Amino acid sequence: YKASMWDSLESIWVAADHDRAHCRALVVPIPYADRNADGTPKQWNYEIDRFPKYVPVVHHESVDLEALHPDAIFVHNPYDNYNTVTSVDMKYYSSNLKKWTDCLVYVPYYVTSGGMGEFQRYLPPYDNFDYIVAQGEAGMPYYAQEVQEKLLPLGSPKLDKVVHLCENPPEPPDEWKAQLAGRTVYFYNTSLSGFLADTTRFLQKMRYVFETFRGRDDACLLWRPHPLLDATLHTMRPGYVREFEELRDMFLRDKI
Numbered sequence: 001y002k003a004s005m006w007d008s009l010e011s012i013w014v015a016a017d018h019d020r021a022h023c024r025a026l027v028v029p030i031p032y033a034d035r036n037a038d039g040t041p042k043q044w045n046y047e048i049d050r051f052p053k054y055v056p057v058v059h060h061e062s063v064d065l066e067a068l069h070p071d072a073i074f075v076h077n078p079y080d081n082y083n084t085v086t087s088v089d090m091k092y093y094s095s096n097l098k099k100w101t102d103c104l105v106y107v108p109y110y111v112t113s114g115g116m117g118e119f120q121r122y123l124p125p126y127d128n129f130d131y132i133v134a135q136g137e138a139g140m141p142y143y144a145q146e147v148q149e150k151l152l153p154l155g156s157p158k159l160d161k162v163v164h165l166c167e168n169p170p171e172p173p174d175e176w177k178a179q180l181a182g183r184t185v186y187f188y189n190t191s192l193s194g195f196l197a198d199t200t201r202f203l204q205k206m207r208y209v210f211e212t213f214r215g216r217d218d219a220c221l222l223w224r225p226h227p228l229l230d231a232t233l234h235t236m237r238p239g240y241v242r243e244f245e246e247l248r249d250m251f252l253r254d255k256i
Helices: 003-008 010-018 094-100 124-128 137-142 145-150 157-167 174-180 192-197 199-213 229-236 238-253
Strands: 032-035 041-045 073-075 086-088 104-106 131-134 151-153 184-190 219-225
Touching (some): 003 010, 003 157, 010 157, 032 229, 094 104, 137 151, 145 151, 199 219, 199 238, 229 238
Parallel strands (some): 073 104, 104 131, 131 151
Antiparallel strands (some): 032 086
């Protein structure tokens, strides 16, 4: 549903697309809504125009899943109506998709260095999936007992993407080059879990990190906010919107 999370499915599509003698692989972006605090849709989004140019995306309105009845459907959103920040179109909830395929597969949109959030152990939509792809055998015990038989410890397309990029490093965007030149680049990833656990301290740390790097000629900070950070902020922590936006604008204005 989010183009920025396409890397959680891409290598599966690449493998299927290369096997055209046996597979017809369709990439179908679907609509999703940012939610208000009461769960109602605040804004509908459709990101079909944000996918990489080499991916032949198909508009969701041109695909009749019930008539097509794909042999398998792969999704990276396991939440249905249980996400307080966003929701895909109800038509694409797992309970409906399961009616239209013989094999519904959930591929996590995240990777983990070890453990996993407690809320990921079991979600009601897991009952609708035929398989859940686990990053590895070591992570399987973190899932609830009732889904253990569904787990396939096959890795993660997100890690496949990292390997591919390491082997085929892309050119950085032109607007980045002047800031990167001659500097050591530090990667700063801000997650939703830390943000929600203690928003005040989270923003204090962000300010500290930004101030540490501001004005440095030898270092550059590559900041990657979680793709849903802005939507989560407005839905679940609206009192912090102004402070966050001040920090974001400082980061951009001062070319940190």
